[in-house]
Amino acid sequence: MQARSDVAGERLFTFAIIADTHVTEEEAAAIGGYDIDTVRLGAGRSRYVVHEINRLKPDFVIHLGDITHPEPGTPAYEDSANRFHRVHDELDCPLYLVPGNHDIGEKAFPGEPLPDQHAQHTVNEAMIAEYEKHFQAQYFSFEHEDCLFIAINGMIVNSALACEAEQRAWLEGLLEANRGRRIFVFSHYPAYLSDPAETEHYDATDEPGRSWLVCLLDRYGVEAFFSGHVHNFFFNRCGDTHCYVLPSTCFLRHDYHELFKVAPGMKQGRHDTAKLGYGLVEVHASGHLHHTIRSHGRTLEPDAELPPATHVLPRVHGLAPDRRGVGLYLRQPWCDSADIPTPWGLDAFRRKRIRNDYPLLALWEMGVRDLRVPLDDLADPATRSRMVDLASLGHRFTAYSYGLPKGAARQVLVDHGAVLAAWEVIAPSTSLAGLLPGLAELRGETPVLFNASRVFAESFSSSHGLQAEERGAVEALLALDGARNVIDGMVFGAARDESPARVVEVARRSVEGLGVTATVHVQFAHRKLLDEAETAWTDANRVAEAVVAALAHDDVTMMLDNFTGIDRGYYFSGGLVDRVYNPLDGARIVRHLHAALGEGCAITAIQDGAAARVIMMAGSSGEAALVLPAAGHERAMAAEDLSGLRGRCIDLRSGDETSEVAAGPALVLTEPD
Incomplete structure (x- = not known):
């Protein structure tokens, strides 16, 4: 069956998904013996999500389980x-x-010598009956807009209960009877978290049930499989099936904070509220988009109402059709793994190595598709496998190497270069003539970008490319024997003291008519530790200007080098996300500009004033202006006074409408006639 990796056509409907609410009795001292805050906040957090979902007006909602915290049979x-x-x-x-x-009993561990205390919590017929008395059937299906939705009881897989065989026969028959339809499946337990061959553990379906389930997903071309239980985000592509693990609305499973290289804080990570939330799925004529909506642990009291909505921008996604905008340089490992110290089930007696998918979540919610990585990532089997999956879904990887790769790295490029959207070769300009024969031999069908290494440059990577105005250098490099048959693009650099919008425009002119493309690397890293507030202000403006420049020039690829900040070592940089991959102002600015100007724009003027730099634009919906307040200019000013435009003013850090521009970049959009 052809993979449903491309989203196309009109949006047919939406549905919301919530997971792991863990509602408990009001008198409980604590959930799981951890903290009273979870009890005090749990119902309020659920109520907030319920009312926010009502605003989104989905066709229906699916809850993925752990509805309550107390188990059946308890008072x-x-x-x-x-x-x-x-x-x-x-x-x-x-x-x-x-x-x-928690609603119906723990999964079974067939063949394991469990203590009686553990066995008493294992799913059984009495627990199932009590669940169905208070909630719904343990497994069922329904149809909506010619799609089939199937909910299964993941706890009875491998249980040897009579209802396991009944569910198995029901599910296999239902899938066979609906072969060829669009099918979505829901279970509390994930099939797996990182790899179908990973060690059996508490947070996934064990064998032989795992192989049975994965085989069904593949055989019947299930479009998506949704699960919860882990209270953290994960994504896998299992054959043609997109497999999502959703966050909790209530609390974070803080054993998974082991994924990060910093101390957790926030009560050992349990109240890392930026990772709480729910899902919203947009089903299109072909394919779907799953958005993770962060609720940030917000609460709503009984009989209270949500404050008026001020966020006016649509959602974006890195896999949305015709996605355009900036790309990111993934300097830090972006899909590395860690051993997770889960204390339940039999996990204490095994290694449980799980991949960190929070970098991917951050990229998706910013609407970023283009990614720059070292060629080492393609050489690493686990990372390469991830690149293959994500490239098949629409991500575009540029892999860079210094000079020609050697040994195993050379063979990797030969064998797997088709995964790449481009291969970027970094070398001194004087070395290119000697490299051209090797480039011709290795490139295959992969476009080659040349990045002129400038070791004297005061830059983090010392390889930010040509200066934008060096058209003569481009012509000289392309005049080398065989260069035009090998080189497809040139890399230019935008240093920290240069305007990204002006650099892009000049770089375009430097390659115009020469048959090569321009890629611009926007530098944020610096050697000298700068004032934190001034750096944050400058970086926010620089991110906003770079995104607008990328959206205005879809024939130029823009790469920002500050996905994660640098807070140690010999260089410094702010980041779009923090060290636990929660969004900072930079990430929100990228997302909001991608949302507001996703159809593109044209820059008509750049005006520098004492109070702000203003970039004027024209788009399909009218005029717009990006307002970048000058550093140290703390007095709020009316957007109209700064831009000369009357319309909606959006604070790009929050996405909210505002009447004034103060301490950060803003976008003014004229109202359509």
Whole structure:
């Protein structure tokens, strides 16, 4: 079956997904013995999400389980179920429930010598009956807009209960009867988190059930498989099936903070509220987009209402059709793994190595598709596998090497170069003539970009390319024997003291009519530790200007070098995300500009004043202006006074409408006639 990797056509409908609400009885001292905050905040966090979902107006909502925290058979189970219903009855659309291990009992560990205390918590017929009394059927299906939605009970897989065989026969028959249709499957337990061959552990489906489930997803071309349980975000491509693991609305599983190289804080990471949220799925005529909506742990009290909505921009996604905008240099490892110290099940007796997917989430929610990585990433088998999956979905990777790769790296380029959108070769300009024969031999069908190394440059990588105005250098390099048959593009640099918008325009002229493309690397790193507030201000303006320049020139690739900041070593830089991959102002600026100007724009003027730099634009919806307040200019000013335009003013750090421009970049959009 052809992979549904491309999203195309009109949006047919949307549905929301929530997971792991863990509603508990009001008298509970703590959830799982950790902290009273989770009890105090849990229902309020759920209520906030319910009302925010109502604003989004999805066709329906699916809950992926761990509806309550107390398990069946405990005195608090009924009270917690009633408390859950009081909150979620406020939804304005149908709600479908998938059982979780807290709702219906723990998964079985067949063949393992478990203590009686553990066995008492394992799913059984009595627990299932109590769940179905308070909630819904343990497995079921429904149809919507000619799509089939299937909810299964992941806890009974491998259980040897009679209902396991019944569910298995029902699911196999249902899939066979609907072969060829668009199918979405939901379970509390993921099939796996990083690799179908990963060690069995508490947070995934064990064998033989895992292979059975994965085989069904592949055989019947299931479009997407959604799960919860882990309280963290993960994504895998299993054959043609997109497999998502959703965050919790209530609390973070803080054993997974081991994924990050910094101390967790936030009560050992349990209240890393930027990672709490829910999913919104847009189903298109072909394919779908899954958005993770961060709720940030916000709460809503009974009978209260959400504050008026001030966020006016649409959602973006790195895999959206016709995605344009800036790309990012992934300096730090972006899909590395860590051993997760989960204390439950049998995990304490095994290694549990899991990949960190939060960098991918950050890229998707910024709407970033183009990525720059070292050729080493293609050489590493695990990272290469991830690149293959993401490239098949629409991500475009540029891999760079210094000079010609040697040995194993050379063979990797020969064998796997087709994964790449481009191969960037860094070398002194004086070396290019000697490199051309080797480049011709290795390039295959992969476009080659030349990045002139300037070792005297005061830059982090010492390889930010030609200066924008060096058309003569471009002509000289292309005049070398065989160069025009090998070189497809030139890399230019925008130093920290240069305007990205002006650099892009000059770089375009430097390659105009020469048959090569221009790529611009926008530098943020610096050698000298600067004032933190001034750096944040300058970087925010620089990010905003670079994004606008990229959107105005879709024939130029723009790469920012500050996805993650540098807070140690010999260089310094702010980042778009922090060290646990939560979005900072830079990430929000990228996302909001991609949302507001996603159809592109044309820069008509750049005006530098004492109070602000203003970049004037024209687009399909009218005129716009990017307002970049000058550093140290703290007095708020009306957007109209700065830009000369009357219309909506959007604070690009928050995405909210505002009447004044103060301490950060803003976008003014004229209202259509």
